[in-house]
Amino acid sequence: MTNARCLDAELVRALKEACGLDFSRAGTREIGGGCINRVLELRAGAHTCCLKLNDAGALPMFEAEADGLVALAANGAFRVPRVLTCGATADAAYLLLEYIEMRPLSSAEDGRRFAEALVQLHRDTGENFGWVSDNFVGASAQTNTPHPGWAQFFVRQRLMPQLALARSAGHGATIVRSLDPLLERVPAMFLDYCPRPSLLHGDLWHGNAAMDAEGRPVIFDPAVYRGDRETDLAMCELFGGFPSAFYAAYRTAWPPAEGYELRKTLYNLYHVLNHLNLFGRAYLGQAERMVRSLASELIR
Structure with missing residues (x-):
């Protein structure tokens, strides 16, 4: 876990407004996200989250993913990452999820x-x-x-x-x-x-x-x-x-x-x-x- 790559200030503000978590000094770690998104593990105090990032135009993709995760979680058969927030700044779309050790x-x-x-x-x-x-x-x-x-x-x-x-x-x-x-x-x-x-x-x-x-x-x-x-x-x-x-x-x-x-x-x-x-x-x-x-x- 490292703080070497800080999150954009606008993104930090958006995440704090949406879910109350302050990631301004979060430890970050790149984790596997395939070839589509950048995916980070964020650790701030007692909270560990998974943050998916892409260009701002990718917001509909993240919104659809969040909808699907909520539907799967409602079924109850599987453990599914809990959706914390989803949105976009001027430069980036984001999807913040519960982090699950897998x-x-x-x-x-x-x-x-x-x-x-x-x-x-x-x-x-x-x-x-x-x-x-x-x-x-x-x-x-x-x-x-x-x-x-x-x-x-x-x-x-x-x-x-x-x-x-x-x-x-x-x-x-x-x-x-x-x-x-x-x-x-x-x-x-x-x-x-x-x-x-x-x-x-x-x-x-x-x-x-x-x-x-x-x-x-x-x-x-x-x-x-x-x-x-x-x-x-x-x-x-x-x-x-x-x-x-x-x-x-x-x-x-x-x-x-x-x-x-x-x-x-x-x-x-x-x-x-x-x-x-x-x-x-x-x-x-x-x-x-x-x-x-x-x-x-x-x-x-």
């Missing part, structure tokens, strides 16, 4: 506890797919206009916007050419499968999952909406990092429906396209393989 999931017991919490989260269902407001997955806008039909929602508000971004960036004529007819066949995947509108984390890779010091499962950095629970489960498999006991415990408590393996590819295509649009051609080959796999099953 560690990665590592043991079978970690996996089992995390799976039990995720099942509880997913059993929180609503009437429509979507959310009360739009938000973000990573730095990408994510539309959430409520819709009663899951297939239509996923095609129109998940895959089509990512496809449009890929097209505008010139990423892969193969993807654009193959995905257009593929999207027309997606509703056929749901003739015998009618998912519930479950409360979702929305961006559940292992980097957004942890255990606290008492062994309670923790989630953060959400892209919350109501959708098919299998989308969260699918992303848990996309980049790995969860103990095998997690998958076994989830499947024992609430097995995926028949046809999950094909839907898993469809659901994870959304996240791979998002990575392609955010980070470039390193994800192009993976996206093309997923599109070919889906086309081989759906277009005959």
Whole structure:
């Protein structure tokens, strides 16, 4: 912990006015925040907080994150960082959160506890797919206009916007050419499968999952909406990092429906396209393989 990099005076004033905490002499430590935000651990007296910073224009992203954290916390299945304040100065947007000492999931017991919490989260269902407001997955806008039909929602508000971004960036004529007819066949995947509108984390890779010091499962950095629970489960498999006991415990408590393996590819295509649009051609080959796999099953 160091005081070497002091916070901007305007930011210190804003934080004090919003939550009564004085960080003018706070100890600060840079902590992992991915490639989107600057993230600091702040320590002032008996208070330790997590401060996320970005350009002032990023305020809607932080507001959406705060909304998602509040929704997840209300469910009660996971420990979720408590939102202390969110706002912007002339130069910076900020999100101040409760600081939680966390560690990665590592043991079978970690996996089992995390799976039990995720099942509880997913059993929180609503009437429509979507959310009360739009938000973000990573730095990408994510539309959430409520819709009663899951297939239509996923095609129109998940895959089509990512496809449009890929097209505008010139990423892969193969993807654009193959995905257009593929999207027309997606509703056929749901003739015998009618998912519930479950409360979702929305961006559940292992980097957004942890255990606290008492062994309670923790989630953060959400892209919350109501959708098919299998989308969260699918992303848990996309980049790995969860103990095998997690998958076994989830499947024992609430097995995926028949046809999950094909839907898993469809659901994870959304996240791979998002990575392609955010980070470039390193994800192009993976996206093309997923599109070919889906086309081989759906277009005959």
